[in-house]
Structure formats: structure tokens, C-alpha cells
Amino acid sequence: MTESSTPALECAGLRKSFGDVPAVHDVSLEVRPGELLALLGPSGCGKTTTLRLIAGFERADAGTVRIGGRTVLDARNSLPPESRRVGIVFQDYALFPHLSVGANVAYGLDRPASPQGAGGAGSRLAGMAHRYLPRSPRGGDPRVAEALALVSLGGLADRYPHELSGGEAQRVALARALAPRPELILLDEPFSNLDSRLRVAVRAEVRAILKRAGAAAVFVTHDQEEAFSLADRVAVMWEGRVAQVGTPSEIYRRPATRAVAAFVGDADFLPGAIENGVVRTEIGPMHPADAAGMDGPVEVMLRPEAVQVREQPPIDAADDWVWGEVSAHEYYGHDQMIRVRLRSGGQVHARLGPEAAHAMGDRVWVRAQGPVVVFAAADD
Amino acid sequence: MSLIAGIPRPLGRHGSRGSASFVWIPALIVAAAMTIPLIYLLVRAADADADAWNSLLRDSTWRLLGNTVLLALSVTAASIAIALPVAWLVVRTDLPLRRVWIVLAVLPLVFPSFVGALAYLAATGPRGTIASILGPLGVDSVPQITGFEGSFLALTLFSYPYLLLTLLAGMRGIDPSMEEASRALGKGAWRTFWWVVVPQLRVPLAAGSLLVALYVVSDFGAVSILRFDTFTRAIFVQMQSSFDRSAAAVLGLELVALVGVILVVEAVTRSRGRYYAGGTSAARRPRRVRLGRWRWAALGFLTLLALAALVTPIVALLDWLIRGLQNDEPLGELWSGAWHSLSVSLVAAGIAVAAALPVAIVAVRKRGPVAGLIERVSYVGFALPGIVVALSMVFFALNVVPGLYQSWTVLIFAYLVLFLPQSIGPLRASLVRVRPSIEEAASGLGRSPGSVLTTITLPLIVPGVLSGFALVFLTTMKELPATLLLAPTEFDTLSTQVWTHADASFFARAAAPGLLLIGLAAIPMALILLRERGLRD
Numbered sequence: 001m002t003e004s005s006t007p008a009l010e011c012a013g014l015r016k017s018f019g020d021v022p023a024v025h026d027v028s029l030e031v032r033p034g035e036l037l038a039l040l041g042p043s044g045c046g047k048t049t050t051l052r053l054i055a056g057f058e059r060a061d062a063g064t065v066r067i068g069g070r071t072v073l074d075a076r077n078s079l080p081p082e083s084r085r086v087g088i089v090f091q092d093y094a095l096f097p098h099l100s101v102g103a104n105v106a107y108g109l110d111r112p113a114s115p116q117g118a119g120g121a122g123s124r125l126a127g128m129a130h131r132y133l134p135r136s137p138r139g140g141d142p143r144v145a146e147a148l149a150l151v152s153l154g155g156l157a158d159r160y161p162h163e164l165s166g167g168e169a170q171r172v173a174l175a176r177a178l179a180p181r182p183e184l185i186l187l188d189e190p191f192s193n194l195d196s197r198l199r200v201a202v203r204a205e206v207r208a209i210l211k212r213a214g215a216a217a218v219f220v221t222h223d224q225e226e227a228f229s230l231a232d233r234v235a236v237m238w239e240g241r242v243a244q245v246g247t248p249s250e251i252y253r254r255p256a257t258r259a260v261a262a263f264v265g266d267a268d269f270l271p272g273a274i275e276n277g278v279v280r281t282e283i284g285p286m287h288p289a290d291a292a293g294m295d296g297p298v299e300v301m302l303r304p305e306a307v308q309v310r311e312q313p314p315i316d317a318a319d320d321w322v323w324g325e326v327s328a329h330e331y332y333g334h335d336q337m338i339r340v341r342l343r344s345g346g347q348v349h350a351r352l353g354p355e356a357a358h359a360m361g362d363r364v365w366v367r368a369q370g371p372v373v374v375f376a377a378a379d380d
Numbered sequence: 381m382s383l384i385a386g387i388p389r390p391l392g393r394h395g396s397r398g399s400a401s402f403v404w405i406p407a408l409i410v411a412a413a414m415t416i417p418l419i420y421l422l423v424r425a426a427d428a429d430a431d432a433w434n435s436l437l438r439d440s441t442w443r444l445l446g447n448t449v450l451l452a453l454s455v456t457a458a459s460i461a462i463a464l465p466v467a468w469l470v471v472r473t474d475l476p477l478r479r480v481w482i483v484l485a486v487l488p489l490v491f492p493s494f495v496g497a498l499a500y501l502a503a504t505g506p507r508g509t510i511a512s513i514l515g516p517l518g519v520d521s522v523p524q525i526t527g528f529e530g531s532f533l534a535l536t537l538f539s540y541p542y543l544l545l546t547l548l549a550g551m552r553g554i555d556p557s558m559e560e561a562s563r564a565l566g567k568g569a570w571r572t573f574w575w576v577v578v579p580q581l582r583v584p585l586a587a588g589s590l591l592v593a594l595y596v597v598s599d600f601g602a603v604s605i606l607r608f609d610t611f612t613r614a615i616f617v618q619m620q621s622s623f624d625r626s627a628a629a630v631l632g633l634e635l636v637a638l639v640g641v642i643l644v645v646e647a648v649t650r651s652r653g654r655y656y657a658g659g660t661s662a663a664r665r666p667r668r669v670r671l672g673r674w675r676w677a678a679l680g681f682l683t684l685l686a687l688a689a690l691v692t693p694i695v696a697l698l699d700w701l702i703r704g705l706q707n708d709e710p711l712g713e714l715w716s717g718a719w720h721s722l723s724v725s726l727v728a729a730g731i732a733v734a735a736a737l738p739v740a741i742v743a744v745r746k747r748g749p750v751a752g753l754i755e756r757v758s759y760v761g762f763a764l765p766g767i768v769v770a771l772s773m774v775f776f777a778l779n780v781v782p783g784l785y786q787s788w789t790v791l792i793f794a795y796l797v798l799f800l801p802q803s804i805g806p807l808r809a810s811l812v813r814v815r816p817s818i819e820e821a822a823s824g825l826g827r828s829p830g831s832v833l834t835t836i837t838l839p840l841i842v843p844g845v846l847s848g849f850a851l852v853f854l855t856t857m858k859e860l861p862a863t864l865l866l867a868p869t870e871f872d873t874l875s876t877q878v879w880t881h882a883d884a885s886f887f888a889r890a891a892a893p894g895l896l897l898i899g900l901a902a903i904p905m906a907l908i909l910l911r912e913r914g915l916r917d
Binding site: 180 | 815817818820821822823824825826827828830831834835836838839840
């Protein structure tokens with residue numbers, strides 16, 4: 001939240017195994033102040049465990065974590081979660097069901113409720129009462145109202161969690177996490193409990209709130225669309241490691257590995273060979289975006305948007321169109337996807353606008369447009 | 381991909397962090413204390429001379445074993461014969477007034493075995509209630525029911541409800557779609573019942589039968605009043621009459637071994653049946669079988685059951701209460717008995733809940749071999765008959781802490797050993813419902829483990845604390861053998877009063893404390909059980 005250049009979060013070399021099963025393997029991340037970073041990956045890739053290591057809910061086997069420049073985990077020391085000053089929003093929100101919304105938000109605030117008791121036994125007693133009694137009398141800490149106003153729930157302080165809708169509960173959880181002004185907010189699959197319609201609206205709302213609060217945040221998701229639309233940068237995790245960190249556009253357009261390419265969005269992989277800086281494939285020559293030092297057999301990643309389709313044979317035989325047969329067809333409304341089986345038996349997908357009309361078995365001509373990403377053939 | 385998102389993360393995969401010593405240390409102390417009775421029994425039996433051990437092989441011992449096993453098997457079989465049809469009738473048929481019949485069929489569990497035995501003694505015989513009611517019809521004498529027949533009758537009528545409760549829950553838990561699948565695959569109603577429904581009942585049937593068998597094997601009240609020689613009665617007689625108490629210790633060990641066999645049999649049945657234990661709550665109701673004319677037979681069966689297990693004993697007790705009042709039986713001791721029962725039960729319940737809390741937290745929130753051991757050891761009281769715990773505590777008090785013999789301390793400790801499992805149960809259940817993420821959220825907001833416990837966990841498990849307290853309170857009121865052997869002299873409770881007068885055949889004096897005990901302890905207990913087992917239709 002401070003306008004310094006100290007990163008909100010720096011992790012280096014985080015490792016964690018459950019028994020013999022390695023869950024997190026040498027993960028390093030950096031989050032800048034005010035930045036939203038998504039940890040994206042399939043289930044079981046270690047993203048939630050990484051989050052829990054940062055929060056201190058799991059003991060790391062190795063690695064360091066610094067939050068706002070403060071070391072909370074290194075080889076010698078591991079601060080308990082309550083001393084790490086991170087705000088956490090859980091998948092199930094984890095609102096305290098026996099406390100009102102206002103008391104939920106006030107829970108993490110240090111100040112005991114008693115009014116400006118300047119030191120002395122009285123205020124120490126009030127502090128004890130605040131920390132150990134189930135319902136300490138809640139004096140109006142202005143921070144509660146402020147946090148609730150931030151999430152536009154100003155009027156709901158006296159409600160109880162069971163009286164909230166899913167979206168409201170989500171925002172209360174966020175207000176509760178933001179209220180103590182932590183250095184960093186962690187969100188674990190924050191939208192998975194919302195139905196798909198609500199999800200899009202709440203997503204934008206959460207991003208706006210976090211940006212308004214100027215909070216740095218890491219959130220875990222398996223949903224690529226969610227990661228791309230919410231985050232400033234995305235870290236893709238694969239089998240316990242960070243496979244790539246970059247902006248959504250970098251991740252989508254220039255995936256670092258074949259696994260990232262396949263996980264993020266739709267892609268076909270065609271065999272090809274690089275000669276003189278050009279990839280030769282079954283559907284014609286293409287220009288690799290970055291093929292420095294590569295030669296010989298490669299795999300070409302084709303996004304369906306990059307595949308052009310026409311119904312007529314090319315007029316000029318010199319053009320690089322090849323024909324195939326439509327073998328599958330899914331219509332989504334705003335666009336549609338067709339699968340074209342090529343003469344070799346290989347196939348490519350193409351994304352088309354809503355007007356195009358293709359039936360199964362139609363013969364079409366396809367080619368790739370724009371520079372393509374290539375991977376060494378043995379890349380895994 | 382989005383399919384995977386819907387699968388909930390298994391609860392408790394995360395959550396065991398750090399070692400909050402303020403939970404571990406008390407839990408370890410409680411678990412260690414729970415082992416005292418069993419260990420001390422072993423110590424004492426090891427001290428026994430060759431004579432005591434040789435007595436194991438004597439005919440009289442074999443007779444005791446035979447009697448105990450015979451009673452346990454026959455009562456369990458009879459309970460199945462009663463509970464299975466009742467459960468089926470009230471859950472699966474269009475029987476009229478099902479809700480009423482459920483309550484009537486479960487309610488006999490309000491009778492502690494010794495009150496039930498007393499009621500049947502008072503009802504039968506030449507001067508009994510039945511004879512006096514049926515006298516005008518020419519029935520002037522009904523044989524007095526004692527010995528095996530009496531124990532079998534009393535224990536069956538007052539312990540089948542435990543089996544019925546588990547069967548009701550089991551039948552309700554069966555997913556009707558499995559039966560529909562079977563019907564759709566071409567199997568008729570009858571074959572579906574045998575191939576799909578009955579196999580799914582195996583687990584509740586085994587669990588409920590275990591409860592009944594354990595209840596019978598550890599019962600002291602009914603067999604001692606009805607004078608049938610099983611282990612519990614023999615142990616008591618040995619303790620009271622002979623100077624060689626090692627023989628009692630050896631008998632106690634044999635009884636524990638018998639209980640061990642029952643537990644193993646049940647565990648084997650259950651592990652084989654694990655496949656079936658899947659669905660817990662059925663989303664839809666199954667179709668009910670139309671009874672047609674069979675309805676009358678069913679109603680007759682249920683009426684007979686209610687007559688035998690509810691009406692007869694209550695009428696008999698009321699009859700003898702009135703006879704006692706007419707003969708100016710003094711009621712003064714009733715109040716001291718009630719006061720003693722209430723006070724000792726309140727203290728026992730408070731201590732049991734306090735001891736159960738750290739154990740329940742360790743059992744639910746921590747993992748590893750030590751946590752598992754603590755939980756298992758704490759359930760030892762479930763397997764130890766009250767008379768055995770009492771016996772062991774007598775030895776322990778006399779030899780280790782003589783100053784405490786026949787003091788409240790030892791009595792309360794025996795209750796704690798016996799009833800700790802009952803208080804752990806509800807605490808455990810309500811702790812499981814507190815998601816670990818809620819506690820993590822609290823510590824993420826800067827609270828220490830102690831603060832999380834008092835501000836979040838405890839307020840959320842208040843219902844479990846209360847029902848654990850109530851269960852132990854009510855069970856302690858009805859406890860007999862430990863109270864008889866361990867209570868300070870002159871410290872009579874309602875249950876010891878019932879037993880003493882019934883044992884001396886003063887039915888008129890025993891009726892009042894018996895009825896009061898039912899009113900104070902058993903009926904509230906039945907209400908709790910009825911609510912907990914989800915008997916709403």
C-alpha cells in the first residue's frame with residue numbers, strides 16, 4: 001500500500017512435500033506494490049499449497065518469504081500466520097457465523113474497543129477482553145465502516161453471515177481481510193462458489209475494490225478467463241513449479257512451454273521443420289515468432305483464431321491454402337469452432353464468426369495467419 | 381476443467397499446523413487417566429494367586445460364561461426380531477400414525493435396566509399388578525418372572541430401542557435411486573429388497589446389535605435384581621462377600637475379554653460392509669409399501685409391544701407406588717436421593733465435558749499416531765462395563781490413594797472413565813462442522829491460537845458442549861454399579877435406592893425412586909436421543 005518500490009511479496013525457492021508427494025517445487029514469485037498476481041494452474045499443480053505456504057498455514061520444507069520487505073520465513077525462522085500481516089479470502093469465505101458483519105470486519109483490528117484508554121491496567125484488561133472474549137463490545141472503530149464502505153456494504157454491519165447472498169459474503173470476506181491494512185491479500189479460488197453469471201460481475205467488482213484500496217494481491221484460480229480478466233500478471237503453475245510469469249497477453253500469445261500453451265486456451269500442435277527461419281508444415285510455411293537457435297523438427301502451436309478458413313479453392317495455386325474436411329462443429333453464439341481434418345489425418349481447429357455456415361463433411365481450405373509459436377519437438 | 385472445480389477439497393487435508401501445547405497436554409493427561417482402570421485391573425489380576433487363576437477353569441466359571449453369552453445372544457436375536465420389522469413398518473409402509481408408533485417403540489429406553497427389572501418383578505407373581513388387575517377375570521396368579529426368563533424379557537424389552545434407533549437411521553439413509561435402478565434393471569420388489577436394501581442395512585444392523593450385546597454383557601442392575609448369574613453379578617457378589625478380591629479381578633478380566641470378542645466381531649462385520657456405508661442422507665423418500673389388510677396385524681404387533689415394554693412396567697410401578705402410599709411408606713429419603721443424584725451428576729457432567737474438549741480438538745484437528753491413540757484410548761469407557769471400572773477403582777483407591785476410598789473424587793473419576801465417550805461424541809460432531817478455514821481466517825487476522833479458541837471455536841461448538849453435558853448428566857443419574865461400589869457410605873442416590881429396595885423385594889419402597897428417576901433422567905434423555913437421531917418423519 002505504501003508507494004515504495006519494496007515488493008509486496010518475494011518468495012524464493014519454496015518447497016513443500018506431503019509425505020513422499022512433492023507439492024511445491026522451487027517456487028519463486030514477486031508481487032509489486034498494488035499489483036494483482038494470479039496463480040493459474042490445473043488442480044493439483046500446487047497453487048493452493050503455495051498460497052498456504054505464503055500465509056503460514058503449511059510449514060515449508062525450504063525457501064524464504066518476505067512480505068513488504070519483512071522476512072516471515074527463512075531457513076531459521078517461520079512466523080505463525082497471525083504474525084505475517086496478510087489478509088486472506090478463503091474459497092468458502094470462512095465468515096464467522098456467530099459474529100455480525102461488523103464484528104467480522106472488526107475481528108482483525110488490533111485496537112480494543114475501549115475508548116482512548118491511555119495505557120494503564122484498564123486498557124490492558126480491555127485488550128485481553130478484546131482478544132479472548134467471544135464478543136468483545138464493539139466500539140465504533142472507524143476502520144470497520146471504512147472497510148465496509150470500500151466494498152459498498154455500508155448498511156450491512158448488523159447483518160449475520162447467514163443473511164448474506166453469495167456475492168455479499170464474498171465482499172464481506174474481502175472487507176474483513178482489507179480492514180487491518182495488510183501488506184498483501186491472498187485469495188484462494190475466490191469465485192468458485194458463485195454461479196457463473198454472478199461470477200463475472202463480482203470479478204470486476206473485486207478487482208475495482210482491490211485497486212481502490214491499492215492492495216497487492218495474489219489469487220489462486222484454475223480458470224484461465226478469470227486469471228486473465230482479473231490479474232495484472234499471471235504465474236502459470238505446472239506440476240509444482242512456476243512454468244511462466246507474464247502479462248495475460250504474453251502468456252496467451254507467447255507461452256513458454258507446450259504445457260502452458262495447452263493449458264491456457266485452445267491450441268493445436270502440428271509437426272513441422274524449421275529451415276532458414278521458416279517453419280514448413282502440412283498447411284504451408286509459417287513464420288515463427290521466436291525461433292532463435294532452433295533448427296530441424298519442431299511443433300507448431302496454432303491458436304484457433306490464427307487459422308483462416310475459406311469455402312472456395314484459392315484462385316492462385318501459389319497461395320498456401322490446403323484443403324481438409326469439417327469433422328466437428330460447435331456453435332456458441334458469439335462465435336463458433338470448427339475442426340478440420342487434414343489429408344494427413346492431422347487436424348486443426350478454427351474459430352469463426354457467428355455467420356459462417358459449415359456442415360459436417362464440407363470441404364474447406366485453411367491456412368495459418370501471423371507469426372506462430374514453435375516448440376522443440378521433444379519439448380515436454 | 382470446470383468439472384474439476386466443482387469437487388470440494390477434502391476436509392482436513394490442510395489444518396494441522398503447529399502444536400498448541402495447551403490442547404495437547406490436557407488431552408494427553410486425560411488419555412493417560414483413562415487407562416488407569418484397565419491397567420490397574422491387570423496389575424491386580426497379576427497379583428492373584430494360583431487359586432484365583434485356577435478358578436478360571438472351574439465349572440462355575442464356565443457356567444458364568446455360558447450364562448452371559450446365552451443371555452447376550454438371545455437378547456440380541458430377540459431385539460433384531462423386534463426392531464427390524466418395526467423399523468420397516470414405520471419407515472417403509474403406509475402404516476397409520478407412523479410418528480406416534482416411532483415414539484412409542486423407542487420410548488422403552490427410558491427404563492434403566494434395574495427399573496425395568498423392578499417393574500416386571502412388581503407386575504408378576506401372585507401379588508403382582510397383573511394378577512390384581514386380571515383378578516376379576518379369574519386370573520389370580522401369574523408366575524413370578526426371575527432368573528434367565530426374567531432377565532431375557534427385561535433386557536430385550538428395554539434394550540431393543542438402541543438397535544431400532546440405528547436401524548431407523550440406516551433405513552432412512554438408503555438412497556431410493558438405488559432401488560429404482562434395481563427395479564429399472566428388471567428386478568421385482570421382493571428381489572430388490574433382498575439384494576439392494578438388506579445388504580445396505582448390514583452396517584446399522586451390526587452396529588445396533590453390538591450396542592445391545594454390550595449393554596447385556598455389562599448390565600448389572602437387571603441380572604442382579606432378577607438373580608441370574610452372569611459375570612457382573614458374580615463380580616459384585618465376590619466383592620461384597622469374600623475377602624479374596626483377586627478372584628473378582630480375574631472375573632473382571634474375563635468379562636473384558638468377552639467384550640473384546642464382541643468388539644472384534646463387530647469390527648469385522650463393519651469392515652466387510654464398508655462399501656454399503658456410502659450415502660448418508662437420502663434426497664428423496666422411497667415409495668411406501670401398501671399394507672392393505674396386513675395393517676391390522678402390524679397394528680396388533682405394535683400394540684402388543686407397547687403394552688409389554690411401556691404400559692405394563694409403568695402401570696406396575698404406579699400400582700406399587702399407590703400401595704406404598706396407602707401403607708404410609710416414608711418418602712423422606714426420596715429427596716435426599718434425588719439431591720444426591722442431581723448434584724453428583726452435575727459435577728460429573730461438568731468435568732466430563734471439560735476433559736472431553738481437548739481430546740475432541742486433538743481428534744478432529746490434529747493428525748498423526750499420537751492423536752489417533754489419544755482418541756482411541758478415550759473411548760475405553762465405552763468397552764468397559766461399569767462394574768469392572770468400579771472394581772478396578774476400588775483396588776486403586778485402597779492401594780494407591782487410601783484417603784480417597786469411598787469419596788466423591790473416586791466416584792466422579794469412575795463416571796469420567798465410563799462416560800467420557802458420550803461427551804466426546806457431540807463435541808466431535810460439532811467441531812467437525814466448524815470448517816478449518818474459519819479458524820485459519822481468525823489466525824490470518826492476527827489472533828493467537830488461544831484467542832482463536834475462545835473467540836471462534838468455543839462459541840461455535842456451544843450446542844455440542846451443551847448436549848455432551850446433558851448426555852453425561854442424564855446417564856450418570858441412571859448409573860448403578862459404580863455408584864453402589866464407590867459412593868461414600870450413606871450417600872444414596874435414586875438408583876441405589878431402587879436397587880437396594882428391589883433387591884430386598886420392597887417393591888413399594890422402590891417404586892417411588894424408580895418413577896422419579898425415569899421422570900428426571902430417562903425421559904429428557906429419550907427426548908435428546910429422539911431429536912439427535914433425526915427421527916422427524
